Amino acid sequence: MEFEAVIGLEVHAQLSTGSKIFCACSAAFGAPPNENTCPVCTGMPGVLPVLNRRVVEFAVRTALATSCAVRKKSVFARKNYFYPDLPKAYQISQYELPLALAGHIDIELEGGAKRIGITRIHLEEDAGKLVHEGEFAGAQASLADLNRCSVPLMEIVSEPDMRTPEEAGEYLRRLRDILVYLEVCDGNMEEGSFRCDANVSVRPMGQKEFGTKAELKNMNSFRNVEKALEHEIRRQIERIEDGDKVVQETRLWDAAAGVTVPMRGKEEAHDYRYFPDPDLLPLIVEEAWVEELRQTIPELPGEKITRLTRTYGLSRYDAGLLSSSRALADFFEESLAVFGDNPKVTANECVHWKEAIAAGKISPETIAHAVEDREKGTISATASKKLVELAIETGRPIREIRDEKGLTQVSDTGALEETVSKVLAANPKEVESYRGGKAGLLSFFVGQVMKETRGKANPRIVQEVLKKTLG
Amino acid sequence: MHEWTLLSAARKVREKEISSRELTRAILDRIERHNPRINAYVTVLTEKAMKDALACDEALQKGRTLGPLHGVPVGLKDIFCTRGIRTTCGSRILHNFIPPYDATVTGKVLSSGAVLLGKQNMDEFAMGSSTETSHFGPARNPWALDRIPGGSSGGTAAAVAAGLCFAGVGTDTGGSIRQPASVCGVVGLKPTYGRVSRYGMIAFASSLDQGGPITRSVPDAAMILSVIAGHDRRDSTSVDLPVPDYLAATRESVKGLKVGLPREYFEGEGLDPGVRAAVEKTLAVLTSQGAQALEISLPHTRYALSAYYIIAPAEASSNLARYDGVRYGHRARCEGGLIEMMSRTRAEGFGAEVKRRVMIGTYALSAGYYEAYYGKAQKVRTLIRRDFEEAFSKVDVILTPTSPTPAFRIGERTGDPLTMYLSDIFTIPCNLAGIPGISVPCGMSREGLPIGAQLLGKHFREEDLFMAAAAIEREIPLPRVAPMGEA
Numbered sequence: 001m002e003f004e005a006v007i008g009l010e011v012h013a014q015l016s017t018g019s020k021i022f023c024a025c026s027a028a029f030g031a032p033p034n035e036n037t038c039p040v041c042t043g044m045p046g047v048l049p050v051l052n053r054r055v056v057e058f059a060v061r062t063a064l065a066t067s068c069a070v071r072k073k074s075v076f077a078r079k080n081y082f083y084p085d086l087p088k089a090y091q092i093s094q095y096e097l098p099l100a101l102a103g104h105i106d107i108e109l110e111g112g113a114k115r116i117g118i119t120r121i122h123l124e125e126d127a128g129k130l131v132h133e134g135e136f137a138g139a140q141a142s143l144a145d146l147n148r149c150s151v152p153l154m155e156i157v158s159e160p161d162m163r164t165p166e167e168a169g170e171y172l173r174r175l176r177d178i179l180v181y182l183e184v185c186d187g188n189m190e191e192g193s194f195r196c197d198a199n200v201s202v203r204p205m206g207q208k209e210f211g212t213k214a215e216l217k218n219m220n221s222f223r224n225v226e227k228a229l230e231h232e233i234r235r236q237i238e239r240i241e242d243g244d245k246v247v248q249e250t251r252l253w254d255a256a257a258g259v260t261v262p263m264r265g266k267e268e269a270h271d272y273r274y275f276p277d278p279d280l281l282p283l284i285v286e287e288a289w290v291e292e293l294r295q296t297i298p299e300l301p302g303e304k305i306t307r308l309t310r311t312y313g314l315s316r317y318d319a320g321l322l323s324s325s326r327a328l329a330d331f332f333e334e335s336l337a338v339f340g341d342n343p344k345v346t347a348n349e350c351v352h353w354k355e356a357i358a359a360g361k362i363s364p365e366t367i368a369h370a371v372e373d374r375e376k377g378t379i380s381a382t383a384s385k386k387l388v389e390l391a392i393e394t395g396r397p398i399r400e401i402r403d404e405k406g407l408t409q410v411s412d413t414g415a416l417e418e419t420v421s422k423v424l425a426a427n428p429k430e431v432e433s434y435r436g437g438k439a440g441l442l443s444f445f446v447g448q449v450m451k452e453t454r455g456k457a458n459p460r461i462v463q464e465v466l467k468k469t470l471g
Numbered sequence: 472m473h474e475w476t477l478l479s480a481a482r483k484v485r486e487k488e489i490s491s492r493e494l495t496r497a498i499l500d501r502i503e504r505h506n507p508r509i510n511a512y513v514t515v516l517t518e519k520a521m522k523d524a525l526a527c528d529e530a531l532q533k534g535r536t537l538g539p540l541h542g543v544p545v546g547l548k549d550i551f552c553t554r555g556i557r558t559t560c561g562s563r564i565l566h567n568f569i570p571p572y573d574a575t576v577t578g579k580v581l582s583s584g585a586v587l588l589g590k591q592n593m594d595e596f597a598m599g600s601s602t603e604t605s606h607f608g609p610a611r612n613p614w615a616l617d618r619i620p621g622g623s624s625g626g627t628a629a630a631v632a633a634g635l636c637f638a639g640v641g642t643d644t645g646g647s648i649r650q651p652a653s654v655c656g657v658v659g660l661k662p663t664y665g666r667v668s669r670y671g672m673i674a675f676a677s678s679l680d681q682g683g684p685i686t687r688s689v690p691d692a693a694m695i696l697s698v699i700a701g702h703d704r705r706d707s708t709s710v711d712l713p714v715p716d717y718l719a720a721t722r723e724s725v726k727g728l729k730v731g732l733p734r735e736y737f738e739g740e741g742l743d744p745g746v747r748a749a750v751e752k753t754l755a756v757l758t759s760q761g762a763q764a765l766e767i768s769l770p771h772t773r774y775a776l777s778a779y780y781i782i783a784p785a786e787a788s789s790n791l792a793r794y795d796g797v798r799y800g801h802r803a804r805c806e807g808g809l810i811e812m813m814s815r816t817r818a819e820g821f822g823a824e825v826k827r828r829v830m831i832g833t834y835a836l837s838a839g840y841y842e843a844y845y846g847k848a849q850k851v852r853t854l855i856r857r858d859f860e861e862a863f864s865k866v867d868v869i870l871t872p873t874s875p876t877p878a879f880r881i882g883e884r885t886g887d888p889l890t891m892y893l894s895d896i897f898t899i900p901c902n903l904a905g906i907p908g909i910s911v912p913c914g915m916s917r918e919g920l921p922i923g924a925q926l927l928g929k930h931f932r933e934e935d936l937f938m939a940a941a942a943i944e945r946e947i948p949l950p951r952v953a954p955m956g957e958a
Contacts, residue, residue: 039572043793045565046552046574046673048706078789080836082813089792142809144797273836275845278678278786280707 008160013185014193021152022049033145041150043087058184068103085128093124107170117159126151165229228253312343338368473634477691484542491542495524511630515589541584546636549590552671561605564820574671592626600894613953618878621651628655646898649910653873653923664905665710668703676783687951693717720934721941726761731866735772749914781848788832869927873910877920911940
């Protein structure tokens, strides 16, 4: 029997606002334990939350960029449970009435584009973290670091529209790119500012009803999400083929072992006793503000890829590589503004040097001049690479370095004819052998000319001149 | 001098008739003498108060006053966080809690120049009508020491009635300012929800809690409200409206004021005949001053108590979940793991009434019961709010008894929570509707116990209440300080 998988993803994106969602503490990562805390985020008696407007702004922009409908009125609720990393013993989240509903993202697959639905986008606060002395089970003490308490999170829930791990990977990458383009999240999966849980089930091809799903957690890279899904889909199919049933449960991805395992300790159906938080008024997002924010939405990855392919004749693959970062794509176009004769070569260069570009160590002129000099034969491919490296190292204009190091090639036929004659005159025997049929000697002559010009000759031109002179 | 009103004490300090130190010393001496019996204070700040009084006197010598309460000693219910000063909320679970911050109310009272005498006794987490649920033992009614001073702000009302401060600030979730004010023979106002910031005021039921004055005169209450009212950026539910001149309102005439009498409040059983008579006399006083009496109906009144005892415990069950022994307050000693530590901390730290309400509230919010209880109670709340809207389209204020009976005896109702809950039957609808309410003394029972009349007003129309209550106060003169065997 053939099976197909049904996958839905829940993404928690940490919003990159300066302060937390309900107090003025810094939301920055990496401060000493409990440094970024105050009576509000540590749940002292009598304190009250006050919603950070910027957090709402970031979420509204995300909703607009994913074609969601922003609700005029949404409500914050309390999710009640006891845990030492949750100082109030409830998490403020949106439950029944989330900020935005019913959007979508288009992803690119080999077979064409596919639309993945977005169920909802809502806001909530993060919890702190516990540090255990020793192994969790037998720890002598547990220490609470509440820096992360009330750091703003945006949860983006997809429809169960994905059918393969690759689709899930593409959706995640595209979503991450959109958030990074909007500058609302840094998209860093390893540091946990972009987290993903997956719901996955399998069903016989053609069946309409969903199978029993498992929820996968603990996947801290795009590659791991795909691998975990591959493994879990295979596991579920094998169970069904063995006549067993898939159990509804939460499973953790063990990246080292490459398997998913049931979460230890029973995740019994928790009753969170949600109710609207009486400390916060319903959130009202005015239409005028939404329209104002709509104007701030930049060109998004999908639109950019299409435009780059149309305008510069790039392949979708190359355009996709360039569009993986808004800054890289901008850099590419700035380079083209300086020298635009060969967008394909410029694109290759941009992708090749993308780390230096991201680090701001290289200017669009550097790439433009390197491409231009190479296109015109003024420098060799080797020299070009060397020059860009030097420009990164020293921060100086690439052409200044080129002239100083004398890395220009001689491509002038007239100038090279003289040297060629000189070399041929000095090697009469070889000339005779060549003319007698030893064609392989051509490279010997090229070598001699290069030696004579101290490597500055353009080898392609040298060959041409030699062939002509030798007849 | 302990009988002076807040306003006259403030004037005498300002005009240097008396120093803040003399005034503060006198009250501290009274606290030392009477508090062991009254148990109105759980924390007395003797040294700090004298130091602050000295600073007030020195500032005055230089011609500076901090604000309208410069140098006048006052108290705060122990529910308002005070930076560096233990704040217990009447509970064992916070018996050692020292907040690193001031409540907004605390900050406003201090910056008005008042001298803080101490923190006043209360029912644990404001859950009670008698101060009997306090971890620090019950406070006593200065008019009859074997009787309750009401609750939950019983310590504050007792302190005001015993001359152990010139004014206090309490909190009211279902009557916790008005009922103790009523049974202690003093004035107590619950402002409109959103009028006074709740920041730093330890939460019982967030959608109902409101801080307000307990004083010996209506103008004193108006003064305290003008000090503590106003928008606060740290409380999203506080309302950004200007604070009117409340003191001026106390001087206005009630001529033409329409006073509504809700049929339902006088129909039920349990209303003491003496209380009924006193309230009827109060109405006569108002009409003799030119007010107009109108009978009105608040048909959903009989559902108020039930709705309240779902909503308040539901919010409390969540608000009190943070007391888990992890970060501050009491922590049980135990060898077991996390769950055991948290469970034992809460088992040891909370008293019976708090546990009862946490359990009621947890149940009411549970999956499968939420709609039947919490959802339904919210609908009742909407109906009660509409009742008042309808009534206020016809009248300006509503007159009712504050408490169905004068002060009952200590221990009389502790075994019967339901009878205890009925103490607040007339005060609860006001909190559910979010409107302001004041209790003003209107008579004495045959046993010599104070009786209070309650006036309810429109949202953010505290002026109407001050105007009517001041007229009652002028026309029905009553002693405001209990004799305390000193007469």
